[in-house]
Amino acid sequence: MELIFIIEQVLNGLLIGVYYLLIALGLSLIFSLGGIVNLAHGAFYAIGAYLAVLLTDRIGFAGSLVAAPVLVGLIGIAVERFLFRRFYRSDPILSLLLTFGLAMIAEQGLRMIFGASPLPYAMPSALRGQVFVGDFIYPYYRLMMLSVAVVAVTLTWLLLYRTPFGRVVRAGVQNPEMVGALGISLEPYMMAIAALGVGLAGLCGVLLAPIVTIHPAMGAEILTAAFVVVVIGGLGSFWGVVAAALLVGVVRGLTSYFLPPASEASIYLLMLLVLLFRPRGLFGERIQKFE
Amino acid sequence: MIVKPILSRRALVQGAAGSALLAGIGMPAISRAQSDVIKIGHLTPRTGFLGPLGDYAVMGIQLAADEINGAGGVNGRKIELMLEDSVNPQTASAKAERLIERDKVAMLIGEISSASGLAIGQVAKRTKTVFINTGCNSDALRGSDCNQYMFHIEGANSMYVQAVAQYLLKENLVKGKKWYSLTADYAFGHDLLKVAKMFMEKNGGQFAADELIPTDISDFSPFLLKIRQARPDIVISNLAGNQITNFLKQYSEYGLPFPVVGFAFDTAVAWGLGKGNFSGVWPLVWHHLVDTPASKAYVETFTKKYGKPPENQSWGDYNSLKIVAQSMAEMKSTDPVKLAEHFRKGAKFDVMKKREGYFRAYDNQMMMEMYAVRAKKAADMKDQWDIYDALGTVPGPDDDLEVIAPPKGACNMA
Known part of the structure; x- marks a missing residue:
């Protein structure tokens, strides 16, 4: 019996990992290409959730699942064009301060507009219900969430590894000077990556809105775990982030089972161990500019 | 062209530290000085x-x-x-x-x-x-x-437990019943768990298990799976603040059939749930009804x-x-x-x-006096504020107000 329960927690942990993945992927992309440590990334996730609340009455849940990430992506474009772009060449501490400030402005902004109280939001009744597979239970909603996330991650992978756009981005990560010498400006690529990265965070916000508390500080809540995922996964590796997100989800799920008070600490312990033995992260590549 | 002079992987780890810092920054103070x-x-x-x-x-x-x-x-x-x-x-x-x-x-x-x-x-x-x-x-x-x-x-926690206790007893949810609790992992929760155990044990309840839940956790699914395995007769929330919102939203998502009762509650966290997510009997120090x-x-x-x-x-x-x-x-x-x-x-x-x-x-x-409320059915809620019915007041009109107070003994003012 015990084994069944552990398997159940592992499978559930994979599910938890999927939403870390949506946040961490954008974080990793923006850092790898632009060198910006985006502390405001969680804020985009929160804005996604708030947009879901605002839009669902008008265009339904499915509509907001498409519209909210697009809107968040558009905000990302504006932020990239007018703020990030000034800081690619400067000391990373400056962009750290910039995004730190942005995160606070976003959080307080949400608080001023919507108040600190959680906003009520429920999943569409069509998605209520559970699937039972033997001893296992899966809410329909999480299965839907899983499929949307898998589609989003697959499309991102195709974009990065199967298109000319992706080739330039990956070259830009490895050697921006060479890309420049070849006469390609990375600026439009950076703008697209920023839109994609924060758009994914916005998507995650919409997906989680029906099952977590929607409040102004929800972004800060999820951000630290996403950073841990990026550090564990290693830079420059798409699958590193994927593996790390799932690993973090499973570790967290299992500690929740065996030692709940340690479930929060467990992922930092994991990060510590990974950094001790693999300073570049699990699948981190050797990237000249970061060494 | 993008050039990064002093960039390193360390910036990323610093970022992780910075993001943790972000969670610890408070609201600015607002004050105006005036004499007299x-x-x-x-x-x-x-x-x-x-x-x-x-x-x-x-x-x-x-x-x-x-x-x-x-x-x-x-x-x-x-x-x-x-x-x-x-x-x-x-x-x-x-x-x-x-x-x-x-x-x-x-x-x-x-x-x-x-x-x-x-x-x-x-x-x-x-x-x-x-x-x-x-x-x-x-x-x-x-x-x-x-x-x-x-x-x-x-x-006090004792008073809150008393506020829902008589409904639990009346609906036969204590004696011989297996209870599973989720408890906020800090001073308040630990204290409440102690008081809850005292009440349940005194009245013949069977303790199944308790989970201490870190206050910054937002995913309750691992605990919901554990509750499902344990098949208790009643699930008790000793949670606080946003924890209650997260818990109830996911409890309804997983569709667990066990009745929910809280030993602490705030109306704001239930107003923030959304349609069809609220259930159970909860205590309050005062409510708008x-x-x-x-x-x-x-x-x-x-x-x-x-x-x-x-x-x-x-x-x-x-x-x-x-x-x-x-x-x-x-x-x-x-x-x-x-x-x-x-x-x-x-x-x-x-x-x-x-x-x-x-x-x-x-x-x-x-x-x-303290109060208890019961969640309304989703179909009966008239607007977003109309989420529960008043169940009643403790102590009863003829009882001394002190009957629900914390037991005397530990406090020494001197």
Whole structure:
């Protein structure tokens, strides 16, 4: 019996990992290409959730699942064009301060507009219900969430590894000077990556809105775990982030089972161990500019 | 072209540290200096998992100050509020000291976290400043950690458990029943679990298991799976703040069939749930359906000012300031030592309930009625505020108010 329960927690942990993945992927992309440590990334996730609340009455849940990430992506474009772009060449501490400030402005902004109280939001009744597979239970909603996330991650992978756009981005990560010498400006690529990265965070916000508390500080809540995922996964590796997100989800799920008070600490312990033995992260590549 | 001169992987780890820092930054203080006013220090968490409740606390105390100042103040002096975000116990303690020593406030009101409440209570004792606790439930604050300057308008954990206990007993959900609890992993939760165990054991309940839940966790699915395996007869929430919202949203997502009961609750966290997510029986120190003239008038003025009805947390901070203003006017003094004496002599106060309340001299706990509510069915909810029905009031009309109070013994004021 015990084994069944552990398997159940592992499978559930994979599910938890999927939403870390949506946040961490954008974080990793923006850092790898632009060198910006985006502390405001969680804020985009929160804005996604708030947009879901605002839009669902008008265009339904499915509509907001498409519209909210697009809107968040558009905000990302504006932020990239007018703020990030000034800081690619400067000391990373400056962009750290910039995004730190942005995160606070976003959080307080949400608080001023919507108040600190959680906003009520429920999943569409069509998605209520559970699937039972033997001893296992899966809410329909999480299965839907899983499929949307898998589609989003697959499309991102195709974009990065199967298109000319992706080739330039990956070259830009490895050697921006060479890309420049070849006469390609990375600026439009950076703008697209920023839109994609924060758009994914916005998507995650919409997906989680029906099952977590929607409040102004929800972004800060999820951000630290996403950073841990990026550090564990290693830079420059798409699958590193994927593996790390799932690993973090499973570790967290299992500690929740065996030692709940340690479930929060467990992922930092994991990060510590990974950094001790693999300073570049699990699948981190050797990237000249970061060494 | 993009060139990064001093970029390194370390920046990323610094980022992780920075993101953790982000969670620990509080709201800026708002205060205006003015002479010949009565300064009142107000501390409450504005950020973190109790932040939503802190918002209501501030709305409540501001409404009270507006009303008092609008009516000419206290003995001709206006009330001036110094509002601070208490963040965590360390910050709460430092800010309490600063309010008392630098800003020279007459007294302190507020707090929600029992851990921060303890820290503020210690500062109150050392500086002989009256502190009225408006939101910390731990029995320990009324027991081993009590002191003569710390008063409690908020109900104690024991009182909350008593408020739902009679419905559990009536519906036969205790004797021989297996209960599974989820408990907030900090001072308040640990204290509540102890009180809950005492009640359940005394009445023949069977303890299945308890999970201590970190306050910053938002995914309850691992615990929901464990509850499902354990197949209890009843699930008990000893959670706090946003935890309750997260838990109930996911409990309904997983569609678990076991009845839910809470031993602590705030209406704001249920208003933030969304349709079809609310269930169970829950205790409250006050709710907006309490049927007294004072309560109705308060709901009306609050709703007019803020565009939404008040909840229990705004009740606590509003009534505390009202009680203080009333007492200071009666005594014609703002001396904190005299204020404490006045309270401890058993002065009675209208706190919007059927019966007047008073501070019990043994532990400075407000003796008053408590309430229980039951979640409405989604189809019966008329609007987003209409989420529960009043179940009743404890103690009954013929019982002494003290019957639900924490048991005596541990508190030594000397």
